Structure formats: structure tokens, C-alpha cells
Amino acid sequence: MTLASYASHPAISRGRQHDERRDETRGPRDIFQRDRDRIIHSVAFRRLRGKTQVFVAPDGDHFRVRLTHSMEVAQIGRTIARVLGLNEDLTEAICLAHDIGHPPFGHAGEDALKAALADNGGFDHNAQTLRMLTQLERRYPRFAGLNLSWETLEGLAKHNGPVSDPPWALAKIDAEYPLELQTFASLEAQVAALADDIAYDNHDIDDGLRAGLFDRDQLLATPGLAELWEGGVRRFPNAGPELLASELIREQIGMMVNDLISETKRRIQESGIASSDDARGAGRPLVGFSPAMAEHERGLKRFLYAHMYEHPKQEEVATAVRGVVAGLFAAYHGDPALIPDNWRASLPENEPARSRHIADFIAGMTDSFAIRAYRAQIGPIDLPEGF
Incomplete structure (x- = not known):
């Protein structure tokens, strides 16, 4: 379809942080189509199937999880973008990736990580999305992250509006690859x-x-x-x-x-x-x-x-799972031997990097993985049943 003049046009994209050789382009896709595909093929995206939308590790097969929610957002977003003459692929990429930074147990898990990092900059799921996509997800030999386009990263950083006081994770990314945080997004x-x-x-x-x-x-x-x-x-x-x-x-x-x-x-x-x-x-x-x-x-x-x-009932579950996240953070911080080898090998010695590294590990967990890790490494925990 023909894009409106005010749409994001792939031919005039601001590009990627890391240059990629043109002869490595795989298939006839533009920069925003490739962004969408990189997100879909990422480990972080696949993990959304095991992360809370509203209900923790839901017993019912029909309840939504972060993955199904993200797909539903993308469907609605593409419909709107098409009618307005906007770029559907960029819209879809932002919709699909917008919740990748959520830790296990949704906002309850986020509250626990905020408290755990209170003296070390706190935790914000939106900033963690950018951190995941630019640093933690490893798919390419030449750079960390997925090397998404400026427009996709900007959209994820500012989809809720300008950011006047960015949390540390977003500020760090912006310092390395400026995203014009003070303006509105596309x-x-x-x-x-x-x-x-x-x-x-x-x-x-x-x-x-x-x-x-x-x-x-x-x-x-x-x-x-x-x-x-x-x-x-x-x-x-x-x-x-x-x-x-x-x-x-x-x-x-x-x-x-x-x-x-x-x-x-x-x-x-x-x-x-x-x-x-x-x-x-x-x-x-x-x-x-x-x-x-x-x-x-x-x-x-x-x-x-x-x-x-x-x-x-939701508050009861939230209290229990906040204890899971808080317990895991305290255990890993107190005894790094509990952390898997690949994460322990890069564990920083000093703060705040040490606590942030542990939070990165926990934030990537699915609900069920976090529950299993708690029971295996800390002890029994009773979770309310029904969801």
C-alpha cells in the first residue's frame, strides 16, 4: 500500500547502531520488516508465552499470557496503521516487542525488582525491554542485541510519550545511541x-x-x-x-x-x-x-x-509471587554459586552493576521457571490455586 507522507518510510530510516554488510541481507525485506522478524525469532519473544498477563502461570488454557496479548496488540495496531496510511511493519514490530522487558509475574514481579534495586537505580519494565533488545539478547556474532532500527527502538522507548527523566537502563542506552527522548515518537x-x-x-x-x-x-x-x-x-x-x-x-x-x-x-x-x-x-x-x-x-x-x-484473590497471588522474586534476588546476591554458570561467569564484582546483572537474569525468567528455581534453591512455597 502507499504510505502517507507522515508515515515512517523504510527508505529514509535512520538505520541501525551497528553497520551490517549489505551482502548479508537475507530475503527481499526492508529494515522494518527485518526488525519485526528479528523480534519474532528472538528467545526473549518466545519466553513471553510463559509470562503473566493478568493471571500467574494460568491453569486455564484459555487465559491470555504476554505472548498472546502481544499478538492481539499487533493485530489491532496493524489494522489502525493500514487505515491511516502508516507503516504496518514498524507498527507491528513495536507492538510485538513492547512487553519483552516484563519480568515473571507481571507487575507484581516488577514491584519486587524495583524494591530489590531501590539503592541501585530501580527497575522499569519498559527500559528493560530496550535493555533486552540492545544488550541481553544474543543472536549475532558481531554485536550484542538484535541491532534493531532507530525507529523501532525510539518507538519502544517513547510509545507512551516523551521521557523527561529516563531510568538508568534507558539513559544508558540513550547515551550510546541517542533516541531523542524529549520528543514524541512516530x-x-x-x-x-x-x-x-x-x-x-x-x-x-x-x-x-x-x-x-x-x-x-x-x-x-x-x-x-x-x-x-x-x-x-x-x-x-x-x-x-x-x-x-x-x-x-x-x-x-x-x-x-x-x-x-x-x-x-x-x-x-x-x-x-x-x-x-x-x-x-x-x-x-x-x-x-x-x-x-x-x-x-x-x-x-x-x-x-x-x-x-x-x-x-489477585492480591493474594501477587503477595506470594513478590516473595518468589524477592527471595530469588536475595539468594543469588548472597550466594552467586546458585546462579547458572553462563550468568555467573559475567557477574560484576561491584555495585550497582552486580545487582543489575542479577535482576537481568531474574527478569528473563518465565513464571514457571521462577517458581521451580525458588523451590529448588530456597525451599517450598505455597501459591494460591485457581489461576
Whole structure:
């Protein structure tokens, strides 16, 4: 398809940090297509299948994990990018990679690593994504990381907006390969950020209903959802509650996507931008929901926090898994012999590098690996059942 002038064009990409000989190009792919493929083929991406989205090491086969969530984000992101004339491959690369830096157990695991590194710069999953892709993932003999394009790294660093006070991991990467952290990112990165919101707002509702954390009546008390439900009942009067819930989620995803496309087109036209750099310098996000939809989306988040993320059963699990991560960090820091040989061989002697190296090892773990490591190296732990 023809790209809009304000899209990210591969022919004028700012390139990669490390030069790669042209004669090693494999297949007729442009720079953003190769980025996407490198991410898909990476070990870090494969590990997302064993990392928490909402439920820890879920017992149910139908609950989402980080991998399935990332794929759903990519599908929504590509749809939006195509309609807006943006680069679908760059959008997809950012969507697929955006959660690679998450440690085991999602935000509970991140909280534990933040506490463990409190005196050594803390931990941030978004910065860890960049650290993973530029340093820790090893696939090439000539350089560390995946050597992704500037545009992909910039999009991952700034997809939530400019970064005025970067955490240490992001600051280190930016010092080596400046990503213009003070500006907004490309429109592709902005699309990826909103595709993430659309995906988890809706799919977490699906998983929450399936898990029984809230019921239909609680859900439909959220403004706007009862009308969507009744619309489904009118169209499919013989459908049962499960199918009607699926229909509600599909309708809402479509409604949010259409609103975002319409509002973004309006903002782009109003801004008068003519290039991707114009979008970066616009001084405000150009991809976004209308005011009414933005308020609706905030209402969905309030519902999910009240009835799902902060549900007593979830809090019980979160407390337990924070103990797993904290226990592993303390054990490895106190006795490096517990660390696998390949990681122990490069363990720094001094702080803060020593603690950060241990956090890198733990952050790469899947939920189940972390649980097994704790039980093997520290001792028994009782985890609440059900998820």
C-alpha cells in the first residue's frame, strides 16, 4: 500500500547502531520488516508465552499470557496503521516487542525488582525491554542485541510519550545511541500504545469474566456497556451469555478502533504535518481517542482495577509471587554459586552493576521457571490455586 507522507518510510530510516554488510541481507525485506522478524525469532519473544498477563502461570488454557496479548496488540495496531496510511511493519514490530522487558509475574514481579534495586537505580519494565533488545539478547556474532532500527527502538522507548527523566537502563542506552527522548515518537509508536490499551481493556474483561472475578451485572453497571449488551441481545436474541459477552467485546473493540481512527485523522489534518519528523515535533500526541471515548476508556480501567487487578484473590497471588522474586534476588546476591554458570561467569564484582546483572537474569525468567528455581534453591512455597 502507499504510505502517507507522515508515515515512517523504510527508505529514509535512520538505520541501525551497528553497520551490517549489505551482502548479508537475507530475503527481499526492508529494515522494518527485518526488525519485526528479528523480534519474532528472538528467545526473549518466545519466553513471553510463559509470562503473566493478568493471571500467574494460568491453569486455564484459555487465559491470555504476554505472548498472546502481544499478538492481539499487533493485530489491532496493524489494522489502525493500514487505515491511516502508516507503516504496518514498524507498527507491528513495536507492538510485538513492547512487553519483552516484563519480568515473571507481571507487575507484581516488577514491584519486587524495583524494591530489590531501590539503592541501585530501580527497575522499569519498559527500559528493560530496550535493555533486552540492545544488550541481553544474543543472536549475532558481531554485536550484542538484535541491532534493531532507530525507529523501532525510539518507538519502544517513547510509545507512551516523551521521557523527561529516563531510568538508568534507558539513559544508558540513550547515551550510546541517542533516541531523542524529549520528543514524541512516530505515529506508528503512538498507534502501538493505544492498540495496547484497546487490547487489554477488552481482553482483560474477557479473562475476568471467564475467571469469575466479576459477573455480568457488575460489568454492565459500567457506563456504556449495558447499551452494547442490549444491542447484542437485539441482534442475537437466542444467544447465550457467553456469546453475548464475546459480542460485546468485539463491538467495543470496533467502536474504540473506529473512534481512534476518526479522531487521529482529524488531529493530523489540523496539525498540518507532512513527515514523520513533523509528527515528532508536533508537541502533542496526534494519535488518540475523542474526549468522549477517552472518558469511556478511563471508566473501563477504573472497573478493571476495582474488580480485577486489585481483587483480593489477585492480591493474594501477587503477595506470594513478590516473595518468589524477592527471595530469588536475595539468594543469588548472597550466594552467586546458585546462579547458572553462563550468568555467573559475567557477574560484576561491584555495585550497582552486580545487582543489575542479577535482576537481568531474574527478569528473563518465565513464571514457571521462577517458581521451580525458588523451590529448588530456597525451599517450598505455597501459591494460591485457581489461576
